[in-house]
Every structure is written in structure tokens, then in C-alpha cells.
Amino acid sequence: MLGVANKYYRGAADMVLVHIDPAALTSPLKWEPPAHIDGSPALPDEPLFPHIYGAINLDAVSQVIDFPSNPDGSFDLPTQLTAFSVTHIKHVPHLHQQAAELSRDAWKLDFPEDTTQTYLDMFNVSGTYAGRFVEVFAAINQADELLGLATLVDDDGLPGATEPGPWLAAVFVVPEARKLGVGSALIDHVVNRSRELGYSEIFLYTDHQQQWYEKRGWTYTRDTLLNDMKHVVMRNAH
Numbered sequence: 001m002l003g004v005a006n007k008y009y010r011g012a013a014d015m016v017l018v019h020i021d022p023a024a025l026t027s028p029l030k031w032e033p034p035a036h037i038d039g040s041p042a043l044p045d046e047p048l049f050p051h052i053y054g055a056i057n058l059d060a061v062s063q064v065i066d067f068p069s070n071p072d073g074s075f076d077l078p079t080q081l082t083a084f085s086v087t088h089i090k091h092v093p094h095l096h097q098q099a100a101e102l103s104r105d106a107w108k109l110d111f112p113e114d115t116t117q118t119y120l121d122m123f124n125v126s127g128t129y130a131g132r133f134v135e136v137f138a139a140i141n142q143a144d145e146l147l148g149l150a151t152l153v154d155d156d157g158l159p160g161a162t163e164p165g166p167w168l169a170a171v172f173v174v175p176e177a178r179k180l181g182v183g184s185a186l187i188d189h190v191v192n193r194s195r196e197l198g199y200s201e202i203f204l205y206t207d208h209q210q211q212w213y214e215k216r217g218w219t220y221t222r223d224t225l226l227n228d229m230k231h232v233v234m235r236n237a238h
Contacts, residue, residue: 002077002176011073017081019063019143020056027054080142082180086189089123089136095146096123099138103149106172110226111157122151133166137189139173139182148173150186152193158205158226163233166194168204187216191236201237210234 001017009015022029030051033042065078089099100119107114126136132154139147149172156167168190173182194202205224206213210232214220218234225231 002075005067005075009069009075011069013069015067015069015075017065017067017078018056018061019065020052021060021062022050024057024060025052026057026060027052029053081145082141084139084141084147084177084180084182084185086137086139086185089126089138089149092138092140092144092146095138095140095144096120098146099123099136099149102146102172102174103170107170109229112227135193136170137186137193139177139186141177146174147177147180148182148186150190152190152202156203156205158224158231158233160224161233163203163221163235164201166197166199166202168202168236171204184216191238195238201235203233203235205231205233207231 005012005015030053031048032051033046033048036042063080065080067075067078069075089096097116097120100116100123103119104114104116122134123136126134134151134153136149136151138149141147149170151169151171153167153169154165155161156165156169158167168187171183171186173186191202203221204213204218205226207226207229210220213234218236221233221235223230224233
């Protein structure tokens with residue numbers, strides 16, 4: 001929404017954002033690539049957009065949000081869409097496919113053998129299982145959009161690790177939400193959950209975010225290697 005508004009509607013003073021329930025629409029809805037002004041075909045990596053072929057019946061509209069432009073004509077997301085909550089992944093099954101695809105792309109360098117199905121399987125067993133546990137949490141905004149993910153797991157697959165666990169793992173925030181505090185909220189949620197489970201410390205490893213975690217109370221433990229890349233193990237005691 002923000003990219004389209006800033007590219008095509010800068011300075012518009014009468015814009016609104018309309019939240020539509022696709023299941024309630026009486027007109028056909030199709031997800032399609034953008035139409036190029038010069039008539040050239042869509043590229044394979046271009047996003048799909050929802051196009052409604054016909055009238056929008058008003059009972060399909062669940063929310064209308066004012067979307068004014070800034071004095072310089074640009075647009076920012078309204079506060080209604082920057083607010084978010086953190087929930088267990090099992091509560092948002094309709095977002096599992098998107099979450100799995102994002103996770104696969106985010107961690108393909110560290111875990112090249114993981115597929116979308118790897119993460120779908122993880123979401124399906126999120127909670128204690130067979131003497132082990134993994135819990136996945138998602139940050140969701142008020143438009144029911146996925147903003148980020150984080151995982152609490154007993155073993156994060158770091159070769160040769162001697163730390164007892166549990167681990168904060170797979171923290172990911174979509175680029176559009178990286179200045180909204182989503183990452184910090186996800187981390188705090190996982191740390192608090194580990195405390196609820198009776199753990200006095202939690203660990204993570206990272207290849208380039210050591211300073212970011214240090215600002216949030218994590219301390220350096222040791223250097224390590226993963227896929228021949230330098231990482232550091234960090235600890236949060238509580």
C-alpha cells in the first residue's frame with residue numbers, strides 16, 4: 001500500500017484505506033501482477049496485487065482508515081496499521097504458508113537444506129512434543145498482516161554447542177516493519193515465555209547483530225562457526 005501510494009498518489013488529500021473481507025465479496029477477486037504503462041510483460045519477481053472485478057459490496061468492508069498525505073505529499077502508514085500484537089503461530093493458520101516461505105528465504109544461507117515444508121512441519125508441532133519443544137510466535141498488525149517471527153526452541157542446531165538451552169531462534173522482521181519495534185517485542189515475548197517455563201537463562205547465536213542484542217541486555221559468550229561463517233553465542237540471564 002505504502003509503495004503504491006508514494007509512487008502514484010503523492011499529495012492526494014482524500015485517500016482512505018479500505019479493509020475488505022475477501023470471503024464476503026460478491027465480485028470476483030484475482031491476484032495479478034501489475035500492468036506496465038508501456039505494455040511490457042510482468043517480471044517473475046514482481047508482487048501480485050488484489051484486483052476486484054466489479055462493485056465492492058459494502059458489507060464486505062470491515063474497516064475504513066483515513067490515509068492523509070504528509071505536508072511534503074508523501075504517505076506514512078496510519079497508526080492503526082503500525083500497532084501489532086505477538087501471538088502463537090497456531091492461532092494464525094492462514095498465515096502459515098507465508099510465514100514458511102519467509103523463513104525459508106531468511107535462513108537459506110544458514111540452513112540450505114530447509115524447505116517451506118520444513119517450517120510448515122515446525123508450525124504444526126509448535127508446543128511440547130516427544131520430550132522436546134519448539135514454540136513459534138508471530139507479530140501481527142491490526143490488518144492481520146504478518147510482520148515478523150521468532151522461535152523458542154530447546155536445540156537450535158548449532159554444531160558442537162554445549163549451552164543447555166533453550167534458544168531464541170529465527171528472529172525475522174519483514175523489511176517494511178523494521179522500525180516499528182517488532183523485533184524487540186518478539187524477543188521480549190520469547191524471553192518472558194522461557195521464564196514462564198522455568199528457565200533462568202536463554203541463548204542465541206548471530207552472525208552480525210551482536211551490538212543490537214547487547215543493547216537489549218544480551219551478553220557475549222563465545223565465538224563459533226556455522227557453515228564456515230563466524231557467529232557469536234550470546235546469553236540472557238533472568
